[in-house]
Amino acid sequence: MNATASLPLRRLILLIVGLALAVILLMALLGTGSDFGTILNTFSTRFLGIFIEAIPFLLLGTVASGLIDNFVSADDIARWMPRNPVLATLAGTFMGFLFPVCECGVVPVVRRLYAKGLPVSVGITFLLAAPALNPIALVSTYVAFGFGAVLIGRFMFTALVALAVGLVFAYAGRPQDVLRPTTLVPVMGGDGTGDVIPLYARTPRKPLLAGLRDSIVSAGDEFYEMGRYLILGSLLAAAMQTLISQDVLLALGRGPVISVLVMQALAFVLSVCSTVDSFLALAFTGTFTTGSILAFLTFGPMVDIKSTLMFLGVYKQRTVLYLILLPLLMTLLIGVWINLNVAF
């Protein structure tokens, strides 16, 4: 996954960091009434608050992903899958409860599952649903928002959108139109038992202790991969809260449509891991509509910059476009509908 993502991603990250720093400096120089020291102090407190609250969930996520990597083989998952396509799509929606992967961990898993002959639509449903519909994301959303509309809405709408998009592909997509040729080979090969791609060759199970050790070491690598998005996202959220005046935020955040679009754009750009995005969303609850917060929490785990780059390694470009546009439009509709019809 690094091979596909690293170069443009690195430039993008540098760009975002540069921009954020420039904005911070500019705002500090222009002055918001108080001096640079107090602004920096407030900014630092806000940033560390989000970071410290979120980091346990990110680490738990990385450990879970390490464990899946070392102990669960794609054969197992393929064997447990129901044969009936509708049942399988439903199972795909809730598979995240067995495999708590975030949106970055889910792509490699899906790719391996396709190699084992998983139906295209089930893979898509799993891909979209698992990052938000898993125990770690559930608990972090609960910690951030408590039990209520946001928690229930997030999980209900994620399931709805993921199922709908999966069904679209079940009825309208043939594997050769959807998947990239390299992913396609084993799918077309039928049972997927042949050693079509040596990468997916069955490896013997690791002994328990060695597996645990490797899981923890790969959790460190995963933290390196994912930590940057959390930190950049937290920096941006803290900078917004500290530097941008409440009035400006309210002007954006109170519009029933514009607020949803803004939060969707933020979700896409920030690319924050789905296990911790609740804490970023929390920073916007005072100023943004509930519909937009929900759109952030449902759209973000499905699609963002880093997952788009990873999608391109599995699906054809046109499919990736649909994978972005369908969730985008559906969560936009849901968010606007909530803003207009459900008063909070």
Added chain:
Amino acid sequence: MTTISIPEHDYDDDDQEYEYEPLHDHRRETAQQWVKVALLIGLGIYLVYNIASGNITNYVNERFAWLSYVAAALFLLIGAFSALHLWQDWRQTKIHSHDHDHKHEHHDHSHTPISWGVLAILAVPLVLGTLIPSRPLGAEAVSGSMNAASAATVGAMQSFNVPPEQRNVLDWLRAFYGGDYQQFNGQPADVIGFVYTEPSFDANKFMVARFAISCCVADASALGVPVFWDQANDLQQGEWIRVKGTFNVDSFKGDEVPVLQATSIEVVPQPEHPYLYP
């Protein structure tokens, strides 16, 4: 991980290239791996320090402080195992470079390629956390303006079972919610908070304020009770005070609301738990 590990150390096969660029790259990569381990352990130690010093309550609701124990333990565990792993790798390559008939082995688990830029990003929390003194959000963090009616956002929970003298700022605002302010006339109060003033406040009026957080400072909202005190001009914005007095409906920013008529104000140190938890 399905990463196709590109063999980066092919130079082992033809020895003439051995001394040049790749060796240097390898050394840099090792250094970066160690920096990564140092960051993991450093973040673990930083969290432990935060818990031990009590600074953690500047950032998160005390109710969720235990999550930081989990994070600290995981950081230290992952850091320790990664260090062990690196050390074993290093020993292995050392042995192999001594006997010249080496067969390359230390790529049975490939490392993720690492860049200094990303390491710098990962160091940001550590740098901010150690270089900038840890302080809770204060008066300067109130964005926009605060008015007495903002209590509505806190919710209309009952706090009448708390005796008046023991109510904090949050309890009072909850009690006020509903609008029948006259019933509070004459009720005694004793609250702690920081001084918050705005240029638009009437002479001798200010607010005694607190931040309320339910999860972490990301959702912090500033709450304040208006106070009347004839020496209000002597108070410093943001300093922590203890106000005693009685409530009386009075005008504040053009509204008729309960205003605490202070009888005594003393400057106090910042409380151990600077935030209120709804």
